[in-house]
Amino acid sequence: MRKPKSRNSVSFLLFFVAFSMTFLVDQACRTQSEERDTNGPATQTAGEEGMVLVTNDLDLDFSKHKVTFIELGADRCIPCKAMQPLMKEIAEEYAGKIQVVFYDVWKDPTPARKYAIQLIPTQVFIDKNGTEIFRHVGFFAKEEMLSMLKEKGIL
Numbered sequence: 442m443r444k445p446k447s448r449n450s451v452s453f454l455l456f457f458v459a460f461s462m463t464f465l466v467d468q469a470c471r472t473q474s475e476e477r478d479t480n481g482p483a484t485q486t487a488g489e490e491g492m493v494l495v496t497n498d499l500d501l502d503f504s505k506h507k508v509t510f511i512e513l514g515a516d517r518c519i520p521c522k523a524m525q526p527l528m529k530e531i532a533e534e535y536a537g538k539i540q541v542v543f544y545d546v547w548k549d550p551t552p553a554r555k556y557a558i559q560l561i562p563t564q565v566f567i568d569k570n571g572t573e574i575f576r577h578v579g580f581f582a583k584e585e586m587l588s589m590l591k592e593k594g595i596l
Contacts, residue, residue: 493532493543495542497544501542503571508567512542513544525543
């Protein structure tokens with residue numbers, strides 16, 4: 442039995458719309474990725490306090506701070522983006538006490554393997570001896586994070 446021609450037209454139209462949406466989403470993601478320099482976490486160079494250290498260097502010096510707050514995520518991940526303002530606030534408000542580090546595990550998966558993460562964002566807190574003291578997966582609200590840091594005697 443033959444299908445009516447109008448059904449073929451509708452199928453083509455649906456295919457075209459789906460293809461167009463895929464193209465537009467891809468373009469939006471590319472544009473967003475290119476804008477990362479202005480919208481991503483503030484980067485820190487050696488010696489700067491109060492800023493988020495965006496790096497792929499796994500040899501961090503934990504001894505200079507009471508705790509190192511490591512965010513393992515990606516600059517294009519929605520929950521990870523939601524964490525970025527909180528990371529900046531923590532870095533600024535607790536400069537000298539808390540070192541804040543961001544690893545983009547989509548650009549370099551090595552930190553994800555080192556810290557054995559399965560989902561992003563994941564926050565790992567390391568004491569000055571290099572021992573993991575706490576781990577959280579998903580968006581971590583600032584109030585909850587500060588409460589945990591107080592319970593652990595860091596704040």
